Amino acid sequence: MNIKISALQFTREVKSGNISAEDFIAKTMEQIQNVDDSLHAFLSINDKAVDQAREIDKKIKLGEKIGQCFGMPISIKDNICIKDTKTTCASKMLENFIAPYDATVITKLKQQDAIFVGKVNLDEFAMGLSTEFSAYGPSKNPWNTDYVPGGSSGGSAVSVSAFECVASLGSDTGGSVRNPASFCSTVGYKPTYGLISRYGLISYANSIEQIGPLTRTVEDAAFMLNLIAGLDPNDNTTVDNNNEDYLKDINSGIEGKKIGIIKEMIGEGIDPSVLSATKDAISKLEGLGATCEEVSLDMVKYSVAAYYTITATEAGSNLARYDNLRYGYDFSVEGYEFNSYIEKARKKLGPEVTRRMILGGFVPSAGHTGKYFLKALKVKSKLTRQINDAFKKFDLLISPTVPILPFKIGEKINDPVSLFLIDINTVTANLTGKPAISIPYVISNGLPIGIQLIANSMNDKLLLQAAYALEKTVQLPEVPI
Amino acid sequence: MVSREEIEHVAKLMRIEIDDPTIYERVDKMIGYFDILDSAGVESEEISVREISLTNLREDKYIPFDEKLIEKLNSYKGTYVRAPKMV
């Protein structure tokens, strides 16, 4: 059986009776057994997956009502809650945390008969872009296991890329879906802020992050969005999408569309192979009838500093609840005073999270908020104004997803500022709430390069149509595993 | 330049115990990078926010959680959550 098929192909095959969900899931679990020792995408496996698939086959056979996923194997980033399942955030702090409820996206996917094959790796609490900060060890890039898979949703990208599932849900705070998608040659899509409920996503920087799908194809991303988007009473920040069908008319093409090339995202520090891939993509889009032209968003220069200031502040607050009193790991309060107990308990937080906690205590503190945090919020506002202005002229914006190629594990872990700058092309969409997608574009010297498209808020459908058009122009080799 | 004392003070506020000696330099580097914000020229910028209407909020209705949550938490004799003593 071929497990190297897209999500939509899978559903068609099961629906038509060509394959059974059970066989496919069994084969997928076997693939995980075979490859995950070396790739380390998974933090936990669902050992009931095959049984669940059998139930779905039974339902199909009996002609019962069946959800749109038909038992599709999906992996879930381990910062999204699945009821009665460990949700660790790749942190030792939550190594024993079992979620007593389902995230809204999980509830929706369960209703559609998806099967969760397991929870996948990330940088601890999603703080990082390589999975090297996972407390359970890094995931490896399937294209070359000496290299990082990107992050923080590295486990999601690896599991999709290495056929350990057909689709995955990650979360994107500053590029955490798009970056690993680009590094592992999958589609990675961050929708408009508020389009997908964050209820059950463990917050890192809640004002800018979104859950997003990582898939083999753009169509699959649209399919996933159809299943999980929309207003959720459990999340006051969600927006009504009027049950938009994102798959419908996905092949509309981009003829006549105006695309802005963000000048600040193809400048200093860009890898030549990334630059040439971007130029190539632009000419392809022009070939499809779009017009492309450079546009400047000068706030992009400050976007990474603003991004880290805002995320550290929110993280410092969001992670304060991890005091080990109500849940956590075994560590008795006996003999401790309140404050010293919490300090001791929080030593389970890893080094990067610890650093971010200190940043998060510093930049919004009474004496520093004017210089750092408030300024960062203002940069965010101005950047939003600038990008809104750009969308008065352009339908879409384009840039490489990441300015560099995947790097070797350990290569950059000790250089915080150079790590910061890898986010330069992705954080803008988060700070401004715009939808953005990374499309696998080319393999350069055995390493993937992705192209990013950004659209205006709630123009997710247009974004997916353009991404689909670009995707159709490329032919990529199979991952060498 | 952020001093050692200042980092230690903030760490204390955040209930973080520092045992990694490289943290001072690394945090200082990160905060040093944020100084770039000074040249963004955004002083007069208004902070933008998202809005919703009052009528989009939750209806005031009592719906008990469907499980005995305390049994899934670290509990003391199955009823309370225990905290270290307050001094």
Add this chain to the structure above:
Amino acid sequence: MTKIGLEIHSQLTKLESKLFCSCKANYREFEPNTNICPICIGLPGSLPRLNQKAVEKATMIAMALNCSTPEKIAFFRKNYFYPDLPKNFQITQLNIYGDTSVGGIGTLMVGEKKIRITRIQLEEDPGRLIYEGSSEKNLVTLVDYNRAGTPLVEIVTEPDFENPREVREFLNILSDLLENLGVSDPSLEGAMRADANVSIEGGNKVEIKNIGSFHDLEKAVHFEITRQQSLHSRNIPIIQETRHWDDKRKITVSSRSKEEDLDYRYFLEGDIPWIKIGNEIKEKLKSEMPESISSKKQRYISKYDIPVQVADVLSSNKFYSDLFEDAHTKENAKEVANIITTDLMGLIDTREKRESSKLKPFHLKEISDSIQSGRITRTSAKNALYEIVKTGKTLSDIISELDLGNVSDEYELLKIIELVILEEPQAVKQAKSNPQTINYLVGKVMQKTKGKADPKLTLDLLKKKIQ
């Protein structure tokens, strides 16, 4: 001059659910930690779901206190570690980005004195800590999160009070106002709490926290003024600090916690967008607000000719004024007001008694009608009221069961009058020369009939008999 300011916390006890989740707002009836859910316990991944009615009720409070109400309100996080705070931050309101709390500057009159309100904010109550153990050393802190997330309104005043008496009067008026608005039941344990700040001429401001009741608040303020005056008279500087009220020793004690060191890192709560409260909504809320106490009082005086004192007492208490509204007609209003304020209030003077009382508005209507028609006397009415509160039976049943009906039968009454005349020859003689003293004989007749004699008929018959 002494300056006292207050920070009052009032739970919105009349709401069904908590501020950010669907757990019960009235946590009092629950076993420890059984009124909790992933949201109010701050489980990873949970998000606050703001209660619409909480915002509406808080806005009504702001309106009732003549506060400005902004076009948009915002929520902020106040970050600090404490075991009763499940997220280790409290979602509250603040006015750092313009006026975005439910209420801005306002006023409340205490008699002739104007007390300025600084702001009103909506926030979540923390859980409760219970200390167990015999000594400081083996003290165990237990946490009950049932209260965590209960909607709380904080009302901050300017330091406009000059003495503890003004503070007490203000709190009485405020608690009547909140009850009248139907947002809170201040008599519930812990539903209304207050902190105070006190400064005297030439001294720094001192905050007093941890005050259990309004009664103690008055004491604490009084103690603090005396303490500061004593320091001042000895030329000892009064330092700016936070002091805790020691309930056992009835004194304020400098708090050991380094509050000055705290840095709350206030910032906007990203999980709750700003809430638009446009004029249309405000008008609607205004129209839904119950009649104010002062307008009720005016109405009672002008429409029913109820005496000022009675109208004052009746209007300021929601329970009794509601009862009045349901029981009165244009004809019996004065009588009903009278029964409530002179008899009923003494009869059910505690919350427990009010709750167990079986009295319904129709009872009051029956009683006042029966008094007016002369079916029963006021004294009998009072006895009947006692029975009604206890049993809830109808007035007619009680009259027949307890034989409370007026003795208005001339023949029967005459027999009793004759008996009294026989027994009281001195008084009869006196009454003949001085008609004023006949009331003594009426009283005697009343005694013999256990207060059931129709007073007017008795007087007429007595006069006839003596002449």
